[in-house]
Amino acid sequence: MEFSSGGDDPDSHRGKKRYHRHTAHQIQRLESMFKECPHPDEKTRSQLSRELNLHPRQIKFWFQNRRTQMKAQHERADNSALRAENDKIRCENIAIREALKNVICPCCGTSPASEDPYFDEQKLRIENAHLKEELDRVSSVAAKYIGRPISQLPPVQPIHVSSLDLSMASFGGHGIGGPSLDLDLLHGSSSSVIPTLPFPQLTISDMDKSLMADIATNAMEELIRLVQTNEPLWIKGAADGRETLNLDSYERIFQSPYSHMKNPGIRIEASRDSGVVIMNCLALVDMFMDVKKWMELFPTIVSRAKTIEVISSGMLGSQSGTLQLMYEEVQVLSALVPTRQLYLLRFCQQIEQGLWAVVDVSYEVPHQDSQFSSPSKAQRLPSGCLIREMPNGYSEVGVRLRHRFDEISGVSLLNSIFDWKQVTWVEHWEVEEKAPIHRLYRDLIHNGLAFGAERWLSTLQRACERFACLMVSGNSPLIPSPEGKRSMMKLAQRMVNNFCASINPANGQQWTTLSGLNEFEVRATLHKSTDPGQPSGVVLSAAATIWLPLPPTSVFNFFRDERTRPQWDVLSNQNPVQEVAHIVNGSHPGNCISVLRGLNTSQNNMLILQESCVDSSGSVVVYCPVDLPAINMAMSGEDPSYFPLLPSGFTISPDGRVQEGGASTSIGSGSLITVVFQILVSNLPSARLSPESVTTVNNLIGNTIHQIKAALNCSTTC
Structure with a gap:
């Protein structure tokens, strides 16, 4: 068994990966230690490093890869067992049906008009038992993706949110009468705006999906910590009050594959911003996970996007647990600034009742560099947003916005359509410029304003206000309906x-x-x-x-x-x-x-x-x-x-x-x-x-x- 070292060179993940072939003695010693302790601490890793003449980072990545491999093997075994049991139940079902066709009544010599109620009840009991066992197995597998048992999840009502029509109750939950909110506003000209993009045919194995799930889970944990931690991780600027990442504090806090390695050719852009938006949580999360709605929600930022494959779908009729592999191009509205092109994993999770998180993280796809024509190589480290229900449905900022809507529309909206959410957005990029940035946009990009969290959040706020304004009755004599x-x-x-x-x-x-x-x-x-x-x-x-x-x-x-x-x-x-x-x-x-x-x-x-x-x-x-x-x-x-x-x-x-x-x-x-x-x-x-x-x-x-x-x-x- 051979594993890539993954960390023998501090800059290996920024350029071409270097591989180290372990000796048979090293692998045998690592395997024996893995059987005793799959998660060795730093002291044990240092001891193994000295004993086997390997870098501590190589030891760390070997155990990480071995755990991932074992997890994938166990999941494949579980899947095989479930398939075998499913085939067995199906065969028994067919045999029972065939036997019922040949049942002859001993009194009249004909087939019975209906099945025995007692037999029906027993069959249903057996089927329910099998279904319960299968549900328990599926729940245990799904719990690996979300990090806690399914029974601990908050109850989710089986609400279906249509992709084309949301009533006013979807925004405020008040169920008042009035016109429906046609989300086709977000699909204005999808056929003409979204071009056909050439993508390589990807074969995603169970091992790949397991690795993607691990990457997404780690990215979600990092995003939540980035959102919930303040100083000294985040520094507030004296000139404009913008929150930017303290890279030294980040290096000390996060020990992950995403931690920054000192490289003069790499520029870091990291920012955080918070604000209030007017949108129902389920509708907002649904738009984030639908690529067409996502493009139409951020037309000034997202020039093109496509879902390559859905790795895992949501549970119990919600988006929680959904993991997608996507392609995306983000832009500045100028012909002088090239787009940033990347493949990414998007993972959505309901943290608790009234709290959702959506995280994006770059993912390397084979031969992707040959597709990209951008003069810069951009990697998106764990970025995204945390969406939280506002107490009592409003905030001080929300009240000011409501008064502004009342002033320009002449209609009181607080008790009708407003549903306030607190959104905290984090953007974290590593950019390697292959060509100089145009002089007009050099300051805007280097200061992190061009692709920063403030731009994403302000665009989202404006789009949500647009939906809220749609709920107001016609405000022009020429447009009465x-x-x-x-x-x-x-x-x-x-x-x-x-x-x-x-x-x-x-x-x-x-x-x-x-x-x-x-x-x-x-x-x-x-x-x-x-x-x-x-x-x-x-x-x-x-x-x-x-x-x-x-x-x-x-x-x-x-x-x-x-x-x-x-x-x-x-x-x-x-x-x-x-x-x-x-x-x-x-x-x-x-x-x-x-x-x-x-x-x-x-x-x-x-x-x-x-x-x-x-x-x-x-x-x-x-x-x-x-x-x-x-x-x-x-x-x-x-x-x-x-x-x-x-x-x-x-x-x-x-x-x-x-x-x-x-x-x-x-x-x-x-x-x-x-x-x-x-x-x-x-x-x-x-x-x-x-x-x-x-x-x-x-x-x-x-x-x-x-x-x-x-x-x-x-x-x-x-």
């Missing part, structure tokens, strides 16, 4: 999803840098659009990013205000616009959906659909021309899934730069603005990027940026 409001929100959500997906091309498409501008880079890519809800033909996506010395809030207010639109919209020929419909989308006044109509224009049949979204991590303003009949159909409640959309817009984020002045230090005095246009360039599938198209795109983006700078009195960009 709940169905019309739901249809308009679906249309806007599909527009935002399409916009976010266009920034990072799918299926290996690369951005091409267009020449002709020295002040900023314009990047473009072509893709063929064949989805029913999109214009048919070849679509050009073009983007450019600039820096402005203005806070992100000021830039966002400038873009979303219809009164300042003629100052930057080069396609409107400086014609003013008027807002004809308005849908509240969150507690912040900037979270809204608008329908705009151009004034002093001959195109009376064309309107502009716009959605603006803002949170503490950044904002987006997305807009798209839509013809009047389509808007009328959506407002009347018809399905908007097939209305063609080709959105453009802006993304705004803080620059992440540290500003020092006197005794105070602040982060993020400027803004990074990405301008994105999508243009249908040809109805022919073989179209190419012509010089005329390059000139048109350069002029379009260049004129837009120059007008933005002039309107905001910014003479310089970076």
